[in-house]
Amino acid sequence: MFDVAVIGAGPVGSRFARNMAEQGVKTVVFEKKKRLDEAVCCTGIVSREFVEKYGISEDVIYRNANSASIFTPSGKLLHIERDKPQAAVLNRPALNEYLGRYAIQSGADYRMNSNVVNIEKDARGVSVSVQSGHGPTETIRAKAVAITSGFGYRFTESAGFGRIRDFAMGVQAEVEAPELKEVHVFLGEKTAPGFFGWLVPTASGRALAGLITRTKTAGFMKEFLEMLSNRGFIPRQEPSVSYAGVALRDIQRTSASRVMIIGSAAGQVKPLTGGGVYFGMMCADIAAQVLGQAFQADDLTSKSLANYDKEWKKALGKEIKVGYWGRRFYEQLSDRYIETLFDVVVTSGINRTLLASDDVTFDWHGSIVLKLLRYQTIAGIVQAIVNPLKKNK
Ligand SMILES: Cc1cc2nc3c(=O)[nH]c(=O)nc-3n(C[C@H](O)[C@H](O)[C@H](O)COP(=O)(O)OP(=O)(O)OC[C@H]3O[C@@H](n4cnc5c(N)ncnc54)[C@H](O)[C@@H]3O)c2cc1C
Structure with missing residues (x-):
């Protein structure tokens, strides 16, 4: 029997798994992807504060950013710049691989190509049903489970936590942008009503173009790519696009006996932008500390794990409220x-x-x-x- 089963090896799951394994907790991680560095629908912009706090290797960083161009709906430009880099554009698949590697080195057992199809709790533990490829479903027992499966409500709803309280849809494409030197942000109803569009240089003359909307995401993206090429930001091209949900507001409760919800699955994001890597990893640290103490005290009750809710809300609750x-x-x-x-x-x-x-x-x-x-x-x-x-x- 494992001590804790972690569902999903995104940045949050891997950060949590590493913390647990380092405390000597027997940790298993299930990830439905075949490889840790598979493509991710995420731009990977984080603050330098994040990079320094988590000691992220410069190898995972495409580039640092100390400036950005923000365009109003009518095309007026606000150029913002600081002396020192404020943000870093990460190679997101490489970040997943990097954080996963640390967790494995710390002793976490990673099961790739393992799609969790069901989680059931009883008085003595948790049963996690996992399907590997087209193989039969296997059931693994653990004393506790951490749901770090990203945006979605399948597990939060079946475990009685409900759904994240607000979300939108994100879309992104990798494009050629040989002339692009800095992050560009585009505002306005025609681009992304209530949100924004972005063009973010990565490496080798390439960039990520994307936007978030509540409706008609594909249509807005088509228009956005058209606008970018019409205005000369990128050459005309037809890139393939990918979509993913963006959590905007947390779920009300993120723990119960033997269960914790962490990261995007819990809506631990910056509500203004939907950025969730930093806040999710902060919450992973808090969750790991609380669960580690709970194992030591042999107390996995909802009262004991509620300290996780209390602590992460102390750290981020006001920020998320004002941001929302x-x-x-x-x-x-x-x-x-x-x-x-x-x-x-x-x-x-x-x-x-x-x-x-x-x-x-x-x-x-x-x-x-x-x-x-x-x-x-x-x-x-x-x-x-x-x-x-x-x-x-
Ligand atoms: C278009 C777009 C752009 C974004 N840009 C940024 C940005 O620039 N900066 C930023 O901070 N945030 C950004 N975000 C948000 C960011 O991607 C998330 O907040 C972040 O990835 C959350 O990490 P996580 O580990 O909680 O979830 P995820 O990164 O989603 O990881 C969850 C993992 O769980 C796995 N999984 C899911 N279900 C199962 C299952 N049933 N069984 C096994 N494994 C499973 C998934 O395969 C995945 O690997 C963006 C989001 C979108 C959609």
Whole structure:
């Protein structure tokens, strides 16, 4: 019998598995992909803070970024730049391989090509049913299970946790972009209503182009690629695209007796952008600490594991709450309001003040939202938008 079964070897599952194995906990990881470095529908932009905190090897990084170009719906450009790199563009499949390798070296047992089809809990443990390729289903027993299977609600729902409270759809394509030097972000109803489109240089004249929307994702992507080539950002081409759900808000409860939900499966993401690698791995560390202590105390009850909920919400709860408010507010903005806010930010130099401020960082959007609201002009515009919205509710 294993101590803990981990469902999914994304960054969160592998970080968690490594932590558990390092504590001497007998850990098995099931991953439905055949290889750890298979393609992932994710852009892989993370902060330098993340890279340094987790000691991510420079070999996994395509490039660092200290600037970005943000385009308003009408095409006005806001160029932001800092002296030092703020973000890194990771080779996402390589990150999965890198984190998985560490977990294996620490003693975790990795079972690739192993699709978990069912999880059942009883008084003495958890039964995980796994299918390898077209082979028969095998059932493995563990004392506890960590659901790190990414976006989706199959296991969270069957285990009684319900679904993540909000999500959208992401789409991405690898494109040729020989002239592209920095990250480009595109705003507006025609590109990605309520969200944004991106063009992110990776390596060897290539880039990732993608966007997030709530509806008609394929149609928006087609238009977006068309716009990028019409405006000369990329040569005309017809790349293959991939889709994946993007969690935007956490599920209410992430633990029960013998069960923990971590990462995208739990909606532990930045609600404004849907970026989830950093927050998910932070939560993996917290979960591993709580579960390690629970094993030591031989107490896998819901009360004992609820410390995981408590601790990760202490670390990220406010950030996610404010970020989600920012997300809902941004989704209400028409193109006209985006242009107005943009003009106010640029003409009054708010962008320069924010860039000069140390606590405005790539990951912590809550503090950016709160800082913006301290400007009377911005607060006035927000009031003007929020009040009619309230009346129309
Ligand atoms: C288009 C797009 C762009 C994004 N860009 C960024 C970005 O730039 N930066 C950022 O931080 N985040 C980004 N994200 C979000 C990011 O991809 C996720 O937050 C992150 O991958 C979450 O990690 P995870 O380990 O929780 O889940 P995942 O990375 O999804 O890993 C889950 C793993 O579980 C496996 N699995 C699933 N079901 C089963 C099963 N039944 N049995 C066995 N294995 C299973 C999967 O194969 C997968 O390997 C993006 C998302 C999308 C869709």
